[in-house]
Amino acid sequence: MNWQEFTALLVLATAMSFSPGPNTTLSTALAANGGLPRAMRFVMAVPVGWTLLLVLCAAGIGALVVAVPALRLAIKVLGVGYLLWLACKLSGSGTLGRADGANLNIGFGQGVMLQFVNIKAWLLALTLVAGWIAGQPDALGRFAIVAPVMLVYAFVSNFTYALAGALLRDWLAKGRRLLWFNRTMALVLVLTAWWMLSV
Numbered sequence: 001m002n003w004q005e006f007t008a009l010l011v012l013a014t015a016m017s018f019s020p021g022p023n024t025t026l027s028t029a030l031a032a033n034g035g036l037p038r039a040m041r042f043v044m045a046v047p048v049g050w051t052l053l054l055v056l057c058a059a060g061i062g063a064l065v066v067a068v069p070a071l072r073l074a075i076k077v078l079g080v081g082y083l084l085w086l087a088c089k090l091s092g093s094g095t096l097g098r099a100d101g102a103n104l105n106i107g108f109g110q111g112v113m114l115q116f117v118n119i120k121a122w123l124l125a126l127t128l129v130a131g132w133i134a135g136q137p138d139a140l141g142r143f144a145i146v147a148p149v150m151l152v153y154a155f156v157s158n159f160t161y162a163l164a165g166a167l168l169r170d171w172l173a174k175g176r177r178l179l180w181f182n183r184t185m186a187l188v189l190v191l192t193a194w195w196m197l198s199v
Contacts, residue, residue, distance in 0.1 A: 001132070001142055009132060012124075013150060017157035021120045022083055022192050024161040026106060029185040031165030032172055039162040045111025047154035050125070051147055053115050057125040058133055058143055065122065076197065079117035083193040087186040120192075124150075 001009075018024070023046045031039035056062065065071050086106075106114075115121045128150065133142045172178040 001138075001145055005132065006145070009128075009146065009149060012127070013153040016120070016124045017150075017153040018160070020188060020192075022079075022114065022118050022189065023121075023154075023158055025185055025188045025192065026086065026114075027158040027162040028165035029182060030106065031162035032168050032181060032185075033165075033178070035169065036162055036166035039165065041108045042106050042111040043155065043158045043162050045108045046115065046158045047151045048108075049112035049115030050121055050154045051151050052112070053121055054125045054128065054147055054150060057122075057129045058139075062122070062126045062129055065126075075117055075122065076119055079119055080193040080197055082114065082117055083189045087189040087193070119195075 027039055027043055027046070030042055065075065128146055132146050133139050136142055168181070172181050
């Protein structure tokens, strides 16, 4: 991989990893409601799940998903349904700690599995495999570069959003701010679900 390809990889990784999506929205909401330590299960789960998704796409599963419309539709429907369910749970949380307890409890396993119904994650994994890995004579070496880069980006972006959420906790504890924050995060999840239906 030459330096131009690597630079393009970093630009794509930055744009896709730091733009709002299901992962960053949930990282922010979990930390704002339950604190940074409680959000770290999810923050750590995202890179693990995303790397597994990239491995599957590189191994050919991504091509199967693209080739079988019913499979792609199933992933999309499950992803949209899950995001809408999370948005519902989040929108009613107005007390610190409540969203990550009774209403929004997302553990490590759920965080990993969310990547497999996250259309944004699929699009990024398929783009990386098609543009940087598949059909290249040094495909394995390229994968060995792409996977760690994306793992770091997945962690750093979600940790950054979670940190922002944690820093807002004291401010959100006053009045009905947390409720409106959670409703805003829920709206972002709904908009993400709507976007997922359109791709």
